[in-house]
Amino acid sequence: MRRTAVLAALILLLVWLSGCPSGLNPGNPAAEGEKVPPAAPEAVPDAPSTADSAEADIVIDEFFFAGRLNDIFTNLNDYTGKSVRYEGFVYRLEAGAPAPFAVVRRYYCCGPDAYLVGLPCQYSGEIPGNDAWVEVTGVLAKEEDETGEFPVLQVTGLTVQETRGEDTVYQ
Numbered sequence: 001m002r003r004t005a006v007l008a009a010l011i012l013l014l015v016w017l018s019g020c021p022s023g024l025n026p027g028n029p030a031a032e033g034e035k036v037p038p039a040a041p042e043a044v045p046d047a048p049s050t051a052d053s054a055e056a057d058i059v060i061d062e063f064f065f066a067g068r069l070n071d072i073f074t075n076l077n078d079y080t081g082k083s084v085r086y087e088g089f090v091y092r093l094e095a096g097a098p099a100p101f102a103v104v105r106r107y108y109c110c111g112p113d114a115y116l117v118g119l120p121c122q123y124s125g126e127i128p129g130n131d132a133w134v135e136v137t138g139v140l141a142k143e144e145d146e147t148g149e150f151p152v153l154q155v156t157g158l159t160v161q162e163t164r165g166e167d168t169v170y171q
Contacts, residue, residue, distance in 0.1 A: 056085035065169040123155035
């Protein structure tokens with residue numbers, strides 16, 4: 001009897017985890033035999049920004065910062081040519097890197113470590129010192145090396161900010 005109860009509980013758990021079949025969801029067009037086109041991917045919402053987002057196609061803030069960057073790296077072709085604006089701190093890259101610096105934040109997910117996430121930047125102007133908090137605006141370009149394709153931000157605007165934002169992001 002106990003074995004049957006445990007088995008029934010496991011089956012219910014598996015059904016719950018796999019979701020409800022469309023036939024059990026009244027009002028679902030797919031349950032009524034209609035063809036439903038795939039949903040368009042939804043944009044990741046950004047928290048309200050005090051800056052005017054009209055000048056950039058994509059504004060990245062501390063909410064979903066790492067997630068948005070991950071999407072840019074993963075779906076680079078969808079983002080190439082789009083203008084991007086975000087804040088972070090200047091991190092100078094090693095000689096021979098594809099760009100002289102990156103604007104980054106620390107990403108903390110789990111365990112004792114945090115690591116830097118951001119975009120490498122190409123800029124013809126004066127680069128602020130390491131750790132300066134900046135707002136960067138630019139157009140995403142695609143570069144390639146022996147490891148594959150990656151984004152580089154062609155900077156059109158770089159402004160040192162008086163107020164420092166959140167160094168560490170969790171999403």
